[in-house]
Amino acid sequence: MKAIQEDIKTGQFRQAYLLYGEEAYLKQQYKKNLIHALNPDEDTMNFRVCSGKGIDVRELIDLCETMPFFADRRVILLEDTGFFKNKCDELADYMKTLPDYVYLIFAETEVDKRSRMYKAVKGCGRIAEFTRQDEKTLLRWAAGILGKEGKRITQKDMELLLTMTGTDMGNIRMELEKVISYTQGRDVVTEEDIRAVCTTQITNKIFDMVRAVTEKKQKRALDLYYDLLTLKEPPMRILFLLARQYRQLLLTRKMTAEGASQSEIASRLGVPSFAVKNLVSCARAYEIPELEQAVEDFVDAEEAVKTGRLGDVLSVELLIIKYSAMK
Numbered sequence: 001m002k003a004i005q006e007d008i009k010t011g012q013f014r015q016a017y018l019l020y021g022e023e024a025y026l027k028q029q030y031k032k033n034l035i036h037a038l039n040p041d042e043d044t045m046n047f048r049v050c051s052g053k054g055i056d057v058r059e060l061i062d063l064c065e066t067m068p069f070f071a072d073r074r075v076i077l078l079e080d081t082g083f084f085k086n087k088c089d090e091l092a093d094y095m096k097t098l099p100d101y102v103y104l105i106f107a108e109t110e111v112d113k114r115s116r117m118y119k120a121v122k123g124c125g126r127i128a129e130f131t132r133q134d135e136k137t138l139l140r141w142a143a144g145i146l147g148k149e150g151k152r153i154t155q156k157d158m159e160l161l162l163t164m165t166g167t168d169m170g171n172i173r174m175e176l177e178k179v180i181s182y183t184q185g186r187d188v189v190t191e192e193d194i195r196a197v198c199t200t201q202i203t204n205k206i207f208d209m210v211r212a213v214t215e216k217k218q219k220r221a222l223d224l225y226y227d228l229l230t231l232k233e234p235p236m237r238i239l240f241l242l243a244r245q246y247r248q249l250l251l252t253r254k255m256t257a258e259g260a261s262q263s264e265i266a267s268r269l270g271v272p273s274f275a276v277k278n279l280v281s282c283a284r285a286y287e288i289p290e291l292e293q294a295v296e297d298f299v300d301a302e303e304a305v306k307t308g309r310l311g312d313v314l315s316v317e318l319l320i321i322k323y324s325a326m327k
Helices: 004-011 022-037 059-065 089-097 116-124 135-148 155-167 171-181 191-197 200-215 219-231 235-257 262-267 273-283 288-306 311-326
Strands: 016-022 047-051 076-080 102-108 126-129
Touching: 004 022, 004 126, 016 022, 016 116, 022 102, 022 171, 059 076, 059 089, 059 135, 059 171, 089 116, 116 126, 116 155, 135 155, 135 200, 135 311, 155 171, 171 191, 191 219, 200 219, 200 235, 200 273, 219 235, 219 311, 235 262, 235 288, 235 311, 262 273, 288 311
Parallel strands: 016 102, 016 126, 047 076, 076 102
Antiparallel strands: none
């Protein structure tokens, strides 16, 4: 990514760029910056967008062979082509002889690093993978956005915001815009502001429901379940997320018993370290055999639904009732 920033800064561009990965927001930002740098005048005659897996490679090559019209560059953006997952030897071979006026920007979701296209772009251009950002990076980035607007926030409240919004940068950016608008005229963002305007992600609603279950707050747990159904969330997805949450609780309980640190647990589970605090708190409510039984019960419930022995809505309801019942 730094290499691409340097290319944009110096104006010394490579002929091909491959941007890929699951962090869509960052990928989108780099794509926009590259397009603007390569085509600052927004020349529509010499800029083309090709997207989807139905792109005709021969037509694309013909386009590359067409000289730009009263301009120095022809810029072509290619999105989700599948060229880096499926065989595309003709284009891979052509990449070695790209005309010096052609600049290709590939924006892909999936990439096979063993593919000939990947190696071809690596040979003549730059490749940037955009992965999910770690907790510290997200905290700094979000705090920076607020700081530019003259807003201050504690680390605890920033962690709350990320807990509610999830770690997708695009979603965090939208939620921050809501917070900034909501706090006009004030320079401190509080917990109350965050809870007032930020939308809790479905996975976090699931965790709220799990917490209510572990705290034996049966009515609240069921109310949260019915809220999810009202939001048109499929019962089987809720069941899947619940099962995943309990598997995480089981691993957390085992690792805590083994003396693992918060960062070690976070790394093993693939979650931000601040989210581990909640997992540890909830896991304490159970013994390891109880969590193992819960995981088994979720697997049985899924099988019962798939075989028609139990309705999907009822299957989740019964599990919530079982695990939220007072002992």
